[in-house]
Amino acid sequence: xxxxxxxxxxxxxxxxxNAVLRGISFSMEKKERIVILGPSGSGKSTLLRCxxxxxxxEEGDVFLRGKRVEENKLHELRMQVGMVFQRFNIFSxxxxxxxxxxxxxxxxxxxxEEAIAKGELLLDRVGLGxxxxxxxxxxxxxxxxxxxxxxxxxxxxxxxxxxxxTSALDPELVGEVLQVMKSVAEEGMSMVxxxxxxxxxxxxxxxxxxxxxxxxxxxxxxxxxxxxPKTERSRNFLSRxxxxxxx
Amino acid sequence: MDIVIRRLPNLLNGSLLTLxxxxxxxVLGLLLGVFxxxxxxxxxxxxxxxxxxxxxxxxxxxxMVQLFIIYFGLSQFNIIMTPFVAGILGMTLNNGSYIAEIxxxxxxxxxxxxxxxxxxxxxxxxxxxxRIVAPQAAKQCMLxxxxxxISTIKNSSxxxxxxxxxxxxxxxxxxxxxxxxxxxxxxxxxxxxxxxSLCMVLSNWLQRRLG
Numbered sequence: 001x002x003x004x005x006x007x008x009x010x011x012x013x014x015x016x017x018n019a020v021l022r023g024i025s026f027s028m029e030k031k032e033r034i035v036i037l038g039p040s041g042s043g044k045s046t047l048l049r050c051x052x053x054x055x056x057x058e059e060g061d062v063f064l065r066g067k068r069v070e071e072n073k074l075h076e077l078r079m080q081v082g083m084v085f086q087r088f089n090i091f092s093x094x095x096x097x098x099x100x101x102x103x104x105x106x107x108x109x110x111x112x113e114e115a116i117a118k119g120e121l122l123l124d125r126v127g128l129g130x131x132x133x134x135x136x137x138x139x140x141x142x143x144x145x146x147x148x149x150x151x152x153x154x155x156x157x158x159x160x161x162x163x164x165x166t167s168a169l170d171p172e173l174v175g176e177v178l179q180v181m182k183s184v185a186e187e188g189m190s191m192v193x194x195x196x197x198x199x200x201x202x203x204x205x206x207x208x209x210x211x212x213x214x215x216x217x218x219x220x221x222x223x224x225x226x227x228x229p230k231t232e233r234s235r236n237f238l239s240r241x242x243x244x245x246x247x
Numbered sequence: 248m249d250i251v252i253r254r255l256p257n258l259l260n261g262s263l264l265t266l267x268x269x270x271x272x273x274v275l276g277l278l279l280g281v282f283x284x285x286x287x288x289x290x291x292x293x294x295x296x297x298x299x300x301x302x303x304x305x306x307x308x309x310x311m312v313q314l315f316i317i318y319f320g321l322s323q324f325n326i327i328m329t330p331f332v333a334g335i336l337g338m339t340l341n342n343g344s345y346i347a348e349i350x351x352x353x354x355x356x357x358x359x360x361x362x363x364x365x366x367x368x369x370x371x372x373x374x375x376x377x378r379i380v381a382p383q384a385a386k387q388c389m390l391x392x393x394x395x396x397i398s399t400i401k402n403s404s405x406x407x408x409x410x411x412x413x414x415x416x417x418x419x420x421x422x423x424x425x426x427x428x429x430x431x432x433x434x435x436x437x438x439x440x441x442x443x444s445l446c447m448v449l450s451n452w453l454q455r456r457l458g
Contacts, residue, residue, distance in 0.1 A: 052367060054363055054366065054367060075369040075370070075371055076369070077369075078366065078367055078368065078369040079368075079369035082367070082368075083364075083367040085360060085363070085364060085367075087360050088360075089358070089360035089361050089363060089364035090361070090364075091361055091364070091365075091379055092358065092361065092383070093382050093383050093386075102368065102378065103368040103369070103370075106370065106374055106378055107368055107369045107370055107374070148364075151364075151368070152367075152368075155368060155369070
């Protein structure tokens with residue numbers, strides 16, 4: 001078996017007395033697409049943020065291609081693990097293109113022409129080729145999130161993390177972002193996605209992880225998870241999200 | 248009125264000195280203030296504590312007393328400074344404590360999410376500060392800084408107590424020797440008003456440019 005591209009071992013994290021993650025372990029193969037599901041407060045987003053150490057944790061280790069991530073080399077980890085946030089977090093004093101080339105220019109020290117060419121290509125790819133000089137205030141939420149995806153891709157990461165990327169969007173804008181995420185997945189990106197979009201999970205995920213109260217309750221391929229959930233807790237959760245009005 | 252016209256060169260020289268002290272202590276105070284602000288937000292307790300203490304002391308005591316301590320007090324320990332050095336030092340330390348708080352509120356005004364995104368790209372602390380935080384914080388700080396400049400110009404009149412021949416001191420000398428207080432001090436006030444008004448014009452212009 002090959003070395004997993006990402007491995008988490010026994011991650012524990014609490015906020016004060018509140019234990020948010022209680023021993024999370026999983027590993028991920030290259031090009032694998034994992035969707036993490038679970039009720040709010042189950043620790044999904046915290047887990048995602050622990051992967052690139054945006055959140056510190058008390059116990060456990062993160063391994064990238066078999067190598068333990070050292071506290072003093074976090075920027076090296078983060079160069080290889082891109083992240084897309086719920087609230088986009090676009091740099092508000094920069095244009096769309098400037099947002100995308102910021103990482104290549106100032107983290108990777110790429111030369112300017114090369115970075116611009118790459119940035120324009122990526123903006124084209126997310127369908128915003130004509131918006132490259134737009135300021136964030138001139139863009140819709142869906143467009144901002146697509147810029148954010150282009151910005152993450154510009155670093156040529158090994159893995160992309162998505163933290164509820166469509167939760168802050170108006171319903172009519174969700175589709176365009178999911179579309180881009182799907183195309184990124186089809187090009188072979190390794191992805192960990194925290195989302196409530198069940199359709200995306202069904203279509204794109206190789207594996208679904210169901211979390212509740214800080215532990216992984218169940219995991220498996222989406223068709224199995226959605227049709228034959230093994231545990232009571234995942235059954236309950238799925239029945240609620242798949243038919244929210246409760247037939 | 249005669250006396251004012253005759254001694255106007257002295258008053259203008261005093262004004263120049265007032266501007267000079269204000270400008271110097273503002274620029275040095277800005278450097279100090281940024282440094283202190285970053286220290287205050289540092290994860291190291293000691294650095295943050297030192298910075299807290301400094302701000303606490305210099306914002307909580309009058310500039311005049313600070314100048315007395317620096318100029319007269321320290322001379323008892325054979326630390327003897329010219330009025331110029333003591334004046335710049337005192338006003339810089341005083342300005343630094345206020346500017347540190349201005350800079351800090353500017354930094355805190357930058358969206359935490361954007362800073363997180365910068366870190367998520369792999370940026371180190373100084374790159375994040377320079378590329379993401381500084382440009383946005385600077386914009387936030389612009390107007391409070393102009394206000395600080397106005398205060399500094401007015402506060403510099405206190406330098407007269409350590410014999411710096413700035414505008415107020417010049418006015419005092421002329422008034423005391425001529426016993427003609429009213430026109431002299433009105434002129435002094437007018438000269439201050441001209442200097443602070445220039446700052447306000449600058450502030451309005453900035454406000455319009457920054458939207």
